[in-house]
Amino acid sequence: MGQTAKTVRENRTITVDFQDRSTYFQLMHEGKAFVECVFAFLLALGFQLKHKASCRRSGCLTRQSPYTRVRLGGLTIWRIQCTSCKAVFTVWPHCVLRYRRMRPDVARQALMATHGGLSLEWCATICNISPMALYRLICALGQQSLVAVLTRCALPLPVYLLADEKHSRCLSARVSLPTIVSGRVIWHLGYSDGKSAVAFTASYGEFQRAALEHEPSYQVQGALIDGFDSTTKSMRTLFPGARLGYCLRHALHKLPDKLIGLAAPVRKGLRAKFHTLLHRCRQRNSLRGVALGQRLRRFADHITATVGEDHGERVRHWFQDKKAGWYAVLEDPRMPAMSTGLDQAHNAIDRKLFMMKGFHHPGGSQAAFLTGLAHLSNLIPYQRRALNAALCGVEVEGGRVPTLDWMLNLQILTSGGFR
Numbered sequence: 001m002g003q004t005a006k007t008v009r010e011n012r013t014i015t016v017d018f019q020d021r022s023t024y025f026q027l028m029h030e031g032k033a034f035v036e037c038v039f040a041f042l043l044a045l046g047f048q049l050k051h052k053a054s055c056r057r058s059g060c061l062t063r064q065s066p067y068t069r070v071r072l073g074g075l076t077i078w079r080i081q082c083t084s085c086k087a088v089f090t091v092w093p094h095c096v097l098r099y100r101r102m103r104p105d106v107a108r109q110a111l112m113a114t115h116g117g118l119s120l121e122w123c124a125t126i127c128n129i130s131p132m133a134l135y136r137l138i139c140a141l142g143q144q145s146l147v148a149v150l151t152r153c154a155l156p157l158p159v160y161l162l163a164d165e166k167h168s169r170c171l172s173a174r175v176s177l178p179t180i181v182s183g184r185v186i187w188h189l190g191y192s193d194g195k196s197a198v199a200f201t202a203s204y205g206e207f208q209r210a211a212l213e214h215e216p217s218y219q220v221q222g223a224l225i226d227g228f229d230s231t232t233k234s235m236r237t238l239f240p241g242a243r244l245g246y247c248l249r250h251a252l253h254k255l256p257d258k259l260i261g262l263a264a265p266v267r268k269g270l271r272a273k274f275h276t277l278l279h280r281c282r283q284r285n286s287l288r289g290v291a292l293g294q295r296l297r298r299f300a301d302h303i304t305a306t307v308g309e310d311h312g313e314r315v316r317h318w319f320q321d322k323k324a325g326w327y328a329v330l331e332d333p334r335m336p337a338m339s340t341g342l343d344q345a346h347n348a349i350d351r352k353l354f355m356m357k358g359f360h361h362p363g364g365s366q367a368a369f370l371t372g373l374a375h376l377s378n379l380i381p382y383q384r385r386a387l388n389a390a391l392c393g394v395e396v397e398g399g400r401v402p403t404l405d406w407m408l409n410l411q412i413l414t415s416g417g418f419r
């Protein structure tokens, strides 16, 4: 009867660096040399091809019939096949973007400009392409998950992570961007039109699924969050064994809200005092938690004494509420304490989302677009004057990238044919 189960076609496209355009054109006519060149490249990269599940991987590669794409100026694209499992890989030379008319050097400029903060429209104008072409290019990069690309760079899955959502607007809709960061690297950038625990669990669950697929024994030891209820619940659901800490910088920002009606200089003074308190606690290597409890009590007493009983009470209640999350940060030195890196990433991405308005249509692929932006953020090197100049986030975190060229890295790493 009506069997409608569709077999999902595996994307087995690989990007190969032939160093020089002319090398590619030369190898086009030499089957054996072509396969050898591809093989040498794969060996140097240390990547494995995504064979079929049944493959013993002892098979050799052989070149298959070419197919010509008129769109790309008559460039011949070859495919190679595994002689054992018959999986077919399409080999895209570094000098073309797969399925795209855009030249890599044009794409390089446009992507760099986007990453640098220019709107899609401006990037497109400068590079003489259409904004839609740029949008589609970023979406195409976002087809590969962040976990897949980052683990290809030999980064271990994050044992301690930061999770937070950016609340934003897309046209008239309120949206949230649940994000997972570790150090300088974005591991997840989701898109959710709700901010319930269920919605966040679904989004963060995508990261968890991808991570478990890569490493079935993966476990999160600690997560830093801002204490928002839905985030807390989603983390508890997904990572029940993880220590949940509350961001200390969020705490600093929140304190003035608890001192309603006081003059700004007074609130500022108390905030500075609170800052010193948290800072001192973090510096002490032993008994950090114990010191915190004592200092918080004294600080609340100080507020009572200086600005009044009701303020003191409000702050004391707030401390009661959040204390456990702050202890969690102080008790484990491996826990991240502040979400600065994540906030920076969020602010940059929020500008992009704002720019995306023109493209926010029901059939749009917001998730792919955001993932594409996150790839850019992970793989484009920091500017010359920055602290980690010429390195990208992945490298700063100790990961390896295939080549010295970020654009080529992006092309290679987001190919679907590598394991």
Ligand SMILES: [Zn+2]
Pocket: 051, 052, 055, 056, 057, 059, 082, 083, 084, 085, 086, 087
């Ligand atoms: Zn095979």
